[in-house]
């Protein structure tokens with residue numbers, strides 16, 4: 001019998017390149033029999049298979065097309081079509097506008113378009129996009145990252161997880177995260193850049209976003225190379241009174 005909890009498993013959260021013990025951004029979000037691969041950063045397809053095979057996924061959701069969030073779609077494509085996996089149907093893939101063309105141009109090695117649709121059933125996201133995937137409801141909002149980028153709220157049976165993707169602090173993320181049980185929020189920047197050039201959160205921003213949204217719990221992720229996880233959590237905690245964790249790779253958080 002499947003449970004109704006919402007589970008978040010961290011496959012990796014390094015940026016902008018994987019470390020020896022931490023792949024780039026990728027998460028498995030599951031509830032009962034429903035499983036979604038959220039961001040497919042470099043190195044995440046390996047640990048994903050500790051939990052689920054590609055042909056058992058209900059969907060893949062991609063925040064934006066920077067390689068540290070999407071590069072393993074390329075190897076997943078080969079896995080889905082040219083190895084031991086037999087897909088009953090293409091895997092539903094939600095991602096930014098243009099995602100199918102970007103994958104096709106990388107994978108095509110003849111003048112013909114690659115058979116991307118054989119592996120993935122692509123739906124392009126837009127601000128406010130909603131989708132039901134198994135027992136999970138997804139709401140995506142456009143966020144501020146300098147390229148098309150999205151955050152997502154994933155809900156089931158009154159439990160909610162919001163993932164920032166990559167973004168500067170922005171009203172759409174705060175609105176999306178309002179009253180959520182868990183906010184999984186990036187803290188990439190050691191310090192804020194010049195005004196108008198910000199595309200990430202500092203740890204203080206991360207704490208502020210969680211506080212303003214009234215999140216029940218904050219999980220700090222995507223900590224950049226000029227911060228340690230300990231520093232990021234300590235700095236975020238100065239701006240958020242609730243419980244805070246770091247998205248350590250391999251950890252599963254249960255919500256609800």
Ligand SMILES: [Zn+2]
Pocket residue numbers: 064066145166
């Ligand atoms: Zn990015």
